[in-house]
Amino acid sequence: MSGKKYCPQCRTAHLTIKDYDGEEVDICRQCGGVWFEKADLDALVAAKCQRTDYGDYVADLGPSLDYSNRECPDCSHGMQIYHLLNDYHVDIDVCRACDGAWVARDTVSKVVKSAAIKHAIQDMNQSTSWKTWVFEALLRMPVEYNVKPRITPWVTIALVIINSLIFISYGFDLHATNMIFENFALAPAVVQEGNGLWSFITATFLHGSMLHLAGNMYFLWLTGDNLEDALGHGRFLAIYLVCGILAGTISVLANLGSPIPSVGASGAIAGLFGMYLLWFPKASMTFMFVVWQKKLAVMWYFGIWLGLNFFGMSMGQGGVDYWAHIGGFAVGLTIGAALRKWVWTRNPLLAHLAGPEVQVKR
Ligand SMILES: [Zn+2]
Ligand SMILES: [Zn+2]
Structure with missing residues (x-):
């Protein structure tokens, strides 16, 4: 030799x-x-x-x-x-x-x-089970299948706690709720006069009911941990707030002159959906059609969610700030597309997981 x-x-x-x-x-x-x-x-x-x-x-x-x-x-x-x-x-x-x-x-x-x-x-290929079925049948919330974050998502945890504490401080007292909303909810007619501009931020920390709070916090937790891992704590917080402010801005522009105040973290969370979709395209969420639970690619899950928002808006169903959702999602997609290369360079594992080589079972 x-x-x-x-x-x-x-x-x-x-x-x-x-x-x-x-x-x-x-x-x-x-x-x-x-x-x-x-x-x-x-x-x-x-x-x-x-x-x-x-x-x-x-x-x-x-x-x-x-x-x-x-x-x-x-x-x-x-x-x-x-x-x-x-x-x-x-x-x-x-x-x-x-x-x-x-x-x-x-x-x-x-x-x-x-x-x-x-x-x-x-982790992504785990199948649905009777446990995930019971969870979704009772709570009407999806189950997420994605890579586990490597870090403790302190900012996401803090946001959930702060939102909950704020709600507890006023939410069970109608008088207190009215007073808080009057000063800190986002009303287009007020901010377009240049008044109460803080409400672009404060409104994202207010919720109208326990159910409203619980739904938003669940989706914040579901998507926030992975995004905070991908971005780092500080950047995640900054982008979360930017999504909230811009979603509120789009909602105000779509409802100029309206005195109806808007509250909730859902505009900011819709922004998280947009980034999540672009950075974790192989992740899945469950969706329940009556009693049939199905794992869906996040593209389909968020697509259905977006469709329901347009549907609700076209039907004139009140009580939901559709434009904050749609606007927040558009903001999230834009930020997600702009940062994807940076995020994937910083997290090569995420780039590999998003590739065509990965076969996800659904
Ligand atoms: Zn050989
Ligand atoms: Zn060679």
């Missing part, structure tokens, strides 16, 4: 030994592909996730998809193509004679991150 290995992709270029996060691998300087000798790929993936239950990729691969036209650099056997994971269709070449694995350049980072991806997909 000469000891020199040829790149299975380029064939003429030699592989050179390189340290890849503590593992010695063979890399091709020409095409950027990486050759993992027997068990090295598993060792790297296991080291990356600091767990012991993920280190069996090469041994546990499912059926081969096809024969590869690349040859093993170590023993010259023809290799076979496999999906890295059942639900993650990233292709690798494996030599069945020596269990070495060849990973092309554009998939190296996806493969290295695959332990975390595997874990996240397991």
